[in-house]
Amino acid sequence: MQTTSFRTEHLSVFYGQYEAVKNISLNFPEQSVTALIGPSGCGKSTFLRSLNRMNDEISQAKIKGRIWIDGVDINDPSTDVIQLRQKIGMVWQKPNPFYKSIYENIAFGPKYHGIKNKKQLDEIVESSLRKAALWDEVKDRLKQSALSLSGGQQQRLCIARALSVNPRILLLDEPASALDPVSTSKVEELIVELKKELSIVIVTHNMQQAARISDYTAYFYMGTLMEHNETEVIFTNPENAMTQEYISGRFG
Numbered sequence: 001m002q003t004t005s006f007r008t009e010h011l012s013v014f015y016g017q018y019e020a021v022k023n024i025s026l027n028f029p030e031q032s033v034t035a036l037i038g039p040s041g042c043g044k045s046t047f048l049r050s051l052n053r054m055n056d057e058i059s060q061a062k063i064k065g066r067i068w069i070d071g072v073d074i075n076d077p078s079t080d081v082i083q084l085r086q087k088i089g090m091v092w093q094k095p096n097p098f099y100k101s102i103y104e105n106i107a108f109g110p111k112y113h114g115i116k117n118k119k120q121l122d123e124i125v126e127s128s129l130r131k132a133a134l135w136d137e138v139k140d141r142l143k144q145s146a147l148s149l150s151g152g153q154q155q156r157l158c159i160a161r162a163l164s165v166n167p168r169i170l171l172l173d174e175p176a177s178a179l180d181p182v183s184t185s186k187v188e189e190l191i192v193e194l195k196k197e198l199s200i201v202i203v204t205h206n207m208q209q210a211a212r213i214s215d216y217t218a219y220f221y222m223g224t225l226m227e228h229n230e231t232e233v234i235f236t237n238p239e240n241a242m243t244q245e246y247i248s249g250r251f252g
Contacts, residue, residue: 005030006169006199011065013046013055020046022223023065028169033191033200035210035231038220038246044203047220048171051201052088053081069169086113089162093174095154097146097161102138105146105157109165124164132160133190152183156190163194170194172202176209188213207247211235219243 006028013021021043028034036044046055053074055061067074074084086109098105106125115121125142129135134156138149146157155175162170172191176184191200191213204210210217210231217234219227219242227240238244 005071006069007067008047008051009066009068011047011050011063011067013043013050014060014062014064015058016060020223021050024225026218026225026228028199028201029216030199031195031197032215033195033202033213034216034218035214036201036203036218036220037205037207037210038226040205042220043223044218044220045173048173048201048203049090051169051171052085052090053079054090056081086165087167088169088171089165089167090171091155091158091162091173091175094178095151095158097149097154097157100146101143102146102149102157103142105161106164109161113165128160128164129157131163131194132156133186133193134160150183152179152186155179155183155187159187159190159194167198169199169201172200174203174205177205184209207235207249219246221246 008024008026011021011024012019024047026034036048038044049055050063051067055063063075069087072079098108100108103125106128107121110121110124115124126135129138134153137153141148146154149157159170159175176187179187188209191202194200202214214231216228217231218225219234219240221242227234227238227243229238234243235247238247
């Protein structure tokens with residue numbers, strides 16, 4: 001398996017006394033998609049949120065272990081969390097566009113990080129929407145509310161918003177679970193395209209989706225990483241019997 005500049009080392013996440021994620025070490029190779037699978041409540045979304053310190057927002061959450069990016073532990077007290085989340089973007093299960101125009105949704109991040117030049121912002125908005133395969137659908141309505149878009153378009157807008165600040169890593173928490181099959185297909189095509197430039201980590205309950213779009217798959221059960229390998233190996237010849245039962249639908 002490839003090594004990478006982004007990895008966890010003996011990572012555990014606690015909510016009070018409850019250990020939701022237990023001693024997980026995982027590599028996330030560059031220009032690839034890693035799918036996190038497992039039954040509900042197994043810790044995969046908690047693990048995902050820890051990768052850009054979103055668990056900081058939960059008062060009882062406590063982290064042990066290391067999360068390395070470029071040789072730096074992101075949980076070091078000196079880490080600038082805003083810069084970290086610029087580098088490691090996140091898109092949630094339910095589309096959550098801002099109550100602003102399509103244009104302002106994309107321009108918000110670059111403006112926050114100091115870009116004021118209108119021409120530069122225009123270029124970032126167009127580039128981000130093109131990367132999210134949305135430009136042709138919205139280029140004539142950039143001043144309209146983002147809430148006027150369909151659910152699938154809103155989710156691609158949220159991906160474009162994450163891309164607007166040039167992240168190196170994209171975290172996706174079940175990004176297609178609330179979408180219809182056509183929109184889901186567009187999001188999957190987008191993920192496959194984006195991995196040419198980014199490392200992507202996706203939580204999904206959809207085994208077919210994991211098989212279609214990921215290069216690596218990690219199976220979680222009760223906060224423990226049971227198995228991690230190339231996706232083709234996980235789906236055709238897993239080492240763990242529980243992995244086999246889960247992906248075949250007999251468990252979870």
